[in-house]
Amino acid sequence: MIFENALDFFLRMDTAKMLAYFWPFFLLDMTRYLLLDVVVISIYSVKNWFQRDKIERARRQLYSEKPLVSLIIPGKNEGKHIPRLAESLARQTYKNIEIVIVDDGSDDDTEEICRKLEQEGKIDRFIRNEVRGGKASAANTAMRFSHGKYIVHIDADSHLAFDSVETILLPFYMDPNIGAVGGDVRVANTGDAFVTRLQGIEYMKAISTGRTVSSELGILRIIAGAHGAFRRDILNRLHGWDVGPGLDGDITLKIRKLGFRVVHEPHAVCYTNVPKTFRALAKQRFRWDRSMVRFRVRKHRDILLMNSNFSILNFLASAENIFFNLVLDFKWWIYIIQIVLFNPSVLEYIFLINLILYMLANYLEFLVACALLHSSMRRRDFFLVLYIPLVPIYTGIYLRIVRTYAYIMEFLHGASYMDKWNPWKVSRVVKREKL
Amino acid sequence: MRKPCLVGKDKQVVPEDVLSIELTMIESLDSQDVSCWIVDMSDWRKGWQKIAAIREHLSPKVYLRPVVYLHADNSMPAEISKAADGQLAHGLDNSKGLDELSSRFEATNQWIDHLPDPNAAVDANIAFKVLRLIASRNNVQEPVTTVRRKSGYVYPILEPLFSKRDEGALETLEFLEAQKLISGDFVSKAHFCSSCSSAFINFKEACPQCGSDDLNVDELVHHFRCAHMAVMSDFKRGSSMVCPKCDRELHHIGVDYDKPSIMYSCNHCSHGFQEPSIMTTCYNCGRSTEPENQHTRLIRAYSISAIGQNAASYGMEALFSKILDSELQLCSFDAFRDFYRVEAARIKRYKKSESSLVMIALRDIDKLYVRLGGRATEVFAELSTVFRTVLRLSDVITARNESIFFVIMTETSTTYAERAVERLHEGIIELLTNNLDFDPDMSSLIKPITVDMDLDQTLEAFLQS
Ligand SMILES: [Zn+2]
Ligand SMILES: [Zn+2]
Ligand SMILES: [Zn+2]
Numbered sequence: 001m002i003f004e005n006a007l008d009f010f011l012r013m014d015t016a017k018m019l020a021y022f023w024p025f026f027l028l029d030m031t032r033y034l035l036l037d038v039v040v041i042s043i044y045s046v047k048n049w050f051q052r053d054k055i056e057r058a059r060r061q062l063y064s065e066k067p068l069v070s071l072i073i074p075g076k077n078e079g080k081h082i083p084r085l086a087e088s089l090a091r092q093t094y095k096n097i098e099i100v101i102v103d104d105g106s107d108d109d110t111e112e113i114c115r116k117l118e119q120e121g122k123i124d125r126f127i128r129n130e131v132r133g134g135k136a137s138a139a140n141t142a143m144r145f146s147h148g149k150y151i152v153h154i155d156a157d158s159h160l161a162f163d164s165v166e167t168i169l170l171p172f173y174m175d176p177n178i179g180a181v182g183g184d185v186r187v188a189n190t191g192d193a194f195v196t197r198l199q200g201i202e203y204m205k206a207i208s209t210g211r212t213v214s215s216e217l218g219i220l221r222i223i224a225g226a227h228g229a230f231r232r233d234i235l236n237r238l239h240g241w242d243v244g245p246g247l248d249g250d251i252t253l254k255i256r257k258l259g260f261r262v263v264h265e266p267h268a269v270c271y272t273n274v275p276k277t278f279r280a281l282a283k284q285r286f287r288w289d290r291s292m293v294r295f296r297v298r299k300h301r302d303i304l305l306m307n308s309n310f311s312i313l314n315f316l317a318s319a320e321n322i323f324f325n326l327v328l329d330f331k332w333w334i335y336i337i338q339i340v341l342f343n344p345s346v347l348e349y350i351f352l353i354n355l356i357l358y359m360l361a362n363y364l365e366f367l368v369a370c371a372l373l374h375s376s377m378r379r380r381d382f383f384l385v386l387y388i389p390l391v392p393i394y395t396g397i398y399l400r401i402v403r404t405y406a407y408i409m410e411f412l413h414g415a416s417y418m419d420k421w422n423p424w425k426v427s428r429v430v431k432r433e434k435l
Numbered sequence: 436m437r438k439p440c441l442v443g444k445d446k447q448v449v450p451e452d453v454l455s456i457e458l459t460m461i462e463s464l465d466s467q468d469v470s471c472w473i474v475d476m477s478d479w480r481k482g483w484q485k486i487a488a489i490r491e492h493l494s495p496k497v498y499l500r501p502v503v504y505l506h507a508d509n510s511m512p513a514e515i516s517k518a519a520d521g522q523l524a525h526g527l528d529n530s531k532g533l534d535e536l537s538s539r540f541e542a543t544n545q546w547i548d549h550l551p552d553p554n555a556a557v558d559a560n561i562a563f564k565v566l567r568l569i570a571s572r573n574n575v576q577e578p579v580t581t582v583r584r585k586s587g588y589v590y591p592i593l594e595p596l597f598s599k600r601d602e603g604a605l606e607t608l609e610f611l612e613a614q615k616l617i618s619g620d621f622v623s624k625a626h627f628c629s630s631c632s633s634a635f636i637n638f639k640e641a642c643p644q645c646g647s648d649d650l651n652v653d654e655l656v657h658h659f660r661c662a663h664m665a666v667m668s669d670f671k672r673g674s675s676m677v678c679p680k681c682d683r684e685l686h687h688i689g690v691d692y693d694k695p696s697i698m699y700s701c702n703h704c705s706h707g708f709q710e711p712s713i714m715t716t717c718y719n720c721g722r723s724t725e726p727e728n729q730h731t732r733l734i735r736a737y738s739i740s741a742i743g744q745n746a747a748s749y750g751m752e753a754l755f756s757k758i759l760d761s762e763l764q765l766c767s768f769d770a771f772r773d774f775y776r777v778e779a780a781r782i783k784r785y786k787k788s789e790s791s792l793v794m795i796a797l798r799d800i801d802k803l804y805v806r807l808g809g810r811a812t813e814v815f816a817e818l819s820t821v822f823r824t825v826l827r828l829s830d831v832i833t834a835r836n837e838s839i840f841f842v843i844m845t846e847t848s849t850t851y852a853e854r855a856v857e858r859l860h861e862g863i864i865e866l867l868t869n870n871l872d873f874d875p876d877m878s879s880l881i882k883p884i885t886v887d888m889d890l891d892q893t894l895e896a897f898l899q900s
Contacts, residue, residue, distance in 0.1 A: 105695065115710060127709055129655065129695035136662035137695075141655065144665050145698065145707045239680035243662045429659040429691060 006349040021343070021350055024335050025357050034361050037368050040213045045371065051174075058173035062166070066096045069165060070148030070232075074102040074138030078156030079110030086122045088159040094166040098124040101156075102142040105132030134422035135225075136247050140240040143232075151235060152183075154270070155226040159188070161269035161376065168229045168268035179234045179260025180252065181268070182220065183227030184208050184376075188271035191380060195281055197387050198394045199274045201362075204369040204381070208266050212372060215264035218313045222249040223262060227270030234260060243422060243430050256314050267376050282402050289406035329403055358392035437470035437544060439503065439533055442485055447475070452530055458488055466496035466553045470537035470544060473523060476504045479511040483598070486518060490568075490595035496553045498564060498596075499571045501540040514581045517591035520572075546571045550748060562607050563747075565593055566616055569739050570747030576608075576737045578622055585719060587625060587634025588734050608737055610811050616743035619735030626715065627730040633719035636729060640699070640711035647703035650711060654694045658685060666698060762819035763832055771833035771841060772890060778843060779886045790884045791852035793842040794897040797863070798876040814871070821862035825855055841894065843884065852881045 010018075019026055048055075071089060073082070082101060089099055101123055103110050114126040127141055143151060150169060154160065164183060171181045185207050190200035207224070214220040223230075225248045238254050241247045252262055275281040339350055366385055370377065422430070440454035441447065442461065449455045453473070456464060461472075472489055476482040482504070492498045501520035505527065520540065525532055547553055558564050569576055578588040586605055597604045611617045626636050641648045653666035656676070663680035670676040676685040676692075685692045700707045716723045739747065766774070778790055803811055822840075826832065831843040844852050856879050867873040880897050882888060 118710070125708065127696070127698070129657070131657075131693055131695040133657040133659075133664070133693070133695055134662065137657045137664045140662055140664040239661070239663055241662055243660070425689070425693070426659045426662075433660055 002348065002352065006352045009346060009349045010353050021339075022354065022357065024331060025354065025361075028331070029358075030361065034364060037209055037213055037365060040216050041209065041368050041372050044212060044216050054174060055170060058170045059166070061173045062094075062169055067149035068147060069094065069097045069150045069152060069169065070100055070142075070146035071097055071152045071154055071165070072100045072102070072139065072142035072146055073154050073156050074104060074135060074142050075156040076104040076132060076138075077106045077108045077110055079103075079106065079108060079113035081156045082110075082114055082117060082123070085154070085156060085159050086117055088162075089165075090122065091162050092160065092165045093163045094169065097165060098146060098148060100125045100127070100142045100146045102138040103128040104135065104138035105129055132423045134243060134426050136241040136243050137426075139247070143235060143240045149232055150229055151232055152227070152229045153225055155272060158185070158226045158270050158272035160227065161271070164227070164268045164270060168227070168265050171263050171265055172229070172231065175261060177259075177261050178263055179231055179255040179258065180223050180262045181229045182211060182215075182223035182252075182262070182264045183229070183268040183270045184211075184264070184266045184373075185224050185226045185270050185272055186381075187274050189273050189276070190384065193276045194387075195278055196274055196276055197384055198391060199281070200381065201366065201384050201387060201391055202395065203274075204373065204384075205362075205365050208373055209365065209369045211264040212266045215262075218261070219316050220262050220264055221252060223252045223264075224248055224270075226272050227268065229268075230255075231260075234258065243426055253314070256311075259311075266372055269376050278398070285399065285402045286406045286409075289403045290410040329400065329407060332400060333404070354396075355392050358396060359389050362388045362391045437468060437537055437541075439471050439473050439536060440464065440469045441473045441475070441505070441527070442489070443475070445475070447527070450527055450530070452533060453527055458485060461489070461492065461497055462494050464496075466548060469496075469500060471501040471503050471520065471540050473503050473505050473527070474519070475506055476508070476511065477506040479507075479515060483511075483515060483595070487595040487598035490564075491598070493557045493559055494554075495550055495556050495558055495567060496547060498558070499543070499547050499567055501543055503536060512581065512583055514579045514583070514589045514591050514594060517579060518594050520592070542573070543571050546573075561596065561603070562610055564596060565604075565607050566611055566739075566743060567747045568593060568596070569617060569737060570744050573739065575620075578734050578736065582635075585631070585633045585635070586627070590737070605732065605734075608735075609732075611743070612735075612737065613812050614742075615740055616746050617737045618740045619733070619737050621733060622736050623734040625732055625734050626726065627732055628717035628720060628722060629724070629728055629730045630722050631717060631720040632730070633717050635718035637716045637718060638726065639714055639716070641714040642699075642701035642704060642706055643708055643710070643712040644706040645701060645704040646712075646714065647701055648714065649702040651700045651702060653698050653700065655696050655698055656685070656692055657695050658683070658692045660691065667694075762816075762823050763826065765832050765834050768833050768835070771831060771843070774831050775843060775884070775890050778845060779884050779888075782884060783886045788846050789848050791844045791847050791849050792882045792884050792888075792890075792893070793844060793852055793856060794880045794882075794894065795840045795842070795856070795859070796876075796878045796897070797838045797840075798878075799838075799874075803867075803873065814866070817866055818863065821859065821866060825859045825862060835894075835898070839898065849881050849883050856881065 013021065073085065086099060089097065099122075101114055103114060103126065106128075111126075111128055114123065114128075117123045118126040125145060127145055129138065129141060133141075139153060150172065152165060152168065160183075168181050168183050171178050185203060187196060187200040187203050189196050191197075211220060211222075228248070230251075234255055235251075237258065238251065241251050242254075256262055275284050339347060343350065363385075366388055370382070438452055438454050440456055441449055442456060443458050444455040447455075454464070454469065474482045474485050474489075486502055489500070489502060490498050502518075503521045503523055504516070504519045505523045507516060507519075507522050520543075521536055523529070523532060523536070527533075550556065558567065572592060576590045576592060579591055580587060581589050588605065590604060590608070593604055593608075608617065608619070612619050625634055626638075627634055628636060639648045640650060642650060653668055655664060656667050656670050657664050658670075658678045658680065660683065661678060661681040663678055665679065667676075669679055670685060677683070678685060678692075683691075688694065696709065698707055698709060699711050713726050714723055715726050715729055775792070782788060782790060803814060822832075826842065827844070829845050831845075833841050835841065844855065847855070860877060860879075863875060863877060867875050878900075880900075882893060
């Protein structure tokens with residue numbers, strides 16, 4: 001009944017009316033996420049096909065040069081994950097690696113576990129900081145005591161596909177102007193729960209497709225800490241990471257500011273474990289979203305200013321992100337107010353039609369992701385297609401509420417200065433000096 | 436009434452209530468007459484030779500007797516000044532002091548007197564002498580550290596017994612403890628070189644990659660505001676600390692920076708690490724190895740046990756033969772002699788079969804436990820197994836002491852007996868020489884059993900050879 005009425009309502013509209021009722025979908029999301037993705041991924045795939053020889057040349061060059069690559073893994077209380085990670089690193093196709101683990105003041109059995117692995121030669125160096133200093137300082141410790149020409153940052157609770165290190169290094173051998181390469185982060189525990197399946201779809205869409213598109217457009221703004229490769233000479237110039245939160249995005253932007261390209265490599269796969277409950281997921285996203293406001297709007301304000309260092313791509317990389325994440329987040333509330341105030345009588349039709357539109361869009365996007373990633377997808381990843389009808393509620397309602405709340409908190413209180421990410425002594429200095 | 440006796444009087448004037456005797460004649464004194472030996476320590480090195488000679492003496496009435504220092508001064512090493520049972524502070528012309536000494540040593544002297552035949556007994560076995568010394572004093576033998584001995588520890592009263600060799604005291608005590616003859620209380624734990632037994636070992640930190648001990652230790656510094664992390668030397672600029680990343684000066688630890696850990700770096704291979712490996716080098720033989728490859732030993736304070744008190748008085752029995760007994764059922768020498776007579780008569784009557792008398796001497800067996808300490812019993816048990824596999828149930832075995840064994844092999848020609856002895860020899864060589872690098876002095880003699888042969892004479896002749 002309601003479906004028939006809704007369909008009838010939709011079909012009897014003219015273009016102007018349709019835009020008036022569904023402008024967020026047709027004007028913003030469809031253009032940005034759907035049309036752009038289809039076009040860019042198609043171009044990317046065609047380009048890659050023509051570049052087959054170039055990729056093979058890069059691979060041969062990598063293996064003839066065989067540079068030492070430092071895999072650095074900073075973390076606190078991550079000891080339980082390390083044996084498995086070390087194992088996945090031992091099986092890498094690229095062998096000239098050193099594994100450096102930094103323990104940021106763990107208070108569990110991380111030290112015993114890692115010292116043993118160090119003695120057994122399964123990791124090359126284990127450095128323990130007795131006092132916690134925060135994630136940036138741990139990454140910087142690892143950087144200071146590693147020797148590789150390239151540094152690959154890996155999160156302890158993730159593991160790499162067997163050819164991941166090799167694959168993430170290839171872009172450096174295709175373009176000498178590339179300063180950092182982001183690896184593809186996929187959900188390891190998709191099978192664990194309903195919420196992990198939804199995240200599995202989200203990661204494919206936002207990270208695999210989203211970052212490949214950004215990368216192709218030259219506006220990639222983040223290299224995930226879970227799996228990112230950096231040139232050491234550039235990290236040395238930057239003196240490593242700055243105080244978090246948001247240190248991954250921060251270092252990416254700094255590399256861009258130095259004039260280097262930053263790209264995403266969708267086939268350098270890293271599997272990570274995601275929160276298994278909606279509650280835990282809300283907490284994680286709250287932290288991530290706050291850091292977005294902080295480091296982009298506050299710290300890298302200069303990117304948006306038209307000064308002598310101005311670069312249009314850097315401007316776009318930041319502006320796009322701020323616009324789509326921040327401004328568009330509020331557009332939704334404007335949209336809701338508009339519908340409630342002016343069209344209360346057709347509220348349920350509009351809701352239903354939006355749901356269907358976004359569902360169809362998600363199917364198409366999943367198709368795009370599969371086209372891009374099929375060679376490195378697991379069998380069970382294809383079955384995620386069954387959950388797509390629920391994705392619009394997940395991203396459109398659940399995540400949006402969390403995000404809005406985070407933005408408001410950050411703007412009102414600058415709450416992330418007092419985050420749990422960093423020890424209190426660091427947060428205090430950062431807040432005092434308004435970094 | 437016993438009197439103190441000055442050993443080697445030289446030119447001293449000896450008062451009436453003090454005996455005196457030259458060292459070479461010391462055994463001629465009757466056990467009942469002497470309360471203690473007085474040794475002049477005005478030249479302590481010379482005095483020390485006398486004490487060593489006294490303790491190394493084989494007669495219990497000599498080596499067990501308390502020793503008192505005369506003219507002792509502070510120049511001698513601590514373990515030597517403690518090696519005596521007492522000191523005569525005011526010289527020989529002090530009859531009250533002398534009487535006091537004599538009464539103080541009465542218990543020990545009575546203990547010596549109650550031994551079976553104290554005037555004629557001969558104690559050649561060093562472990563037995565140690566046991567008797569401890570039993571006669573009936574106090575706790577405390578270890579004392581020293582740099583004059585490779586072992587690092589000495590037991591002062593026992594020390595003169597071991598003056599001619601540089602090891603053996605700790606091992607002998609361990610052996611006695613393993614036999615439950617003495618009991619030990621924990622004092623300390625010490626490392627010993629596994630190749631030369633020296634206690635003087637240098638422990639040092641070394642690079643886990645190349646083994647070099649040329650290391651730098653540097654503190655790690657964390658600058659809060661910029662998350663820079665580097666060793667202290669990177670921050671040093673003159674007398675102040677400046678962050679190389681953000682160029683700010685560091686002021687207060689805990690406020691704007693801290694030192695979360697330390698890093699080692701190797702000057703030889705430039706490896707950076709936090710857990711240096713530990714290496715040990717022996718001062719005596721120069722061998723370097725990881726600490727776990729060195730030998731650790733518990734250093735204990737020893738006192739006599741009830742079994743030990745009994746064994747010290749009436750003899751330890753032959754210790755190896757005791758173990759052998761539990762494996763093979765040794766018979767007493769009297770029973771052995773009876774059996775010999777019967778067997779000789781049987782052979783004479785039937786004239787059909789032959790049996791053999793086998794005499795075996797394993798002479799250095801007592802050196803084994805001086806070397807092996809508490810582990811000697813295990814080796815003795817294995818040695819017993821060698822005997823058991825070679826000998827048969829019908830063989831009759833007796834032990835004269837720890838190292839002399841007699842066997843009657845019934846229905847066995849001398850040729851077969853020789854083969855058996857050969858196999859025994861091989862088994863012993865295999866165990867002691869190949870496994871422990873110990874060369875036992877083994878000899879044997881095989882005779883056919885006849886009524887004409889006098890058993891006692893034959894055995895005595897073998898013992899003399
Ligand atoms: Zn700094
Ligand atoms: Zn080294
Ligand atoms: Zn040595």
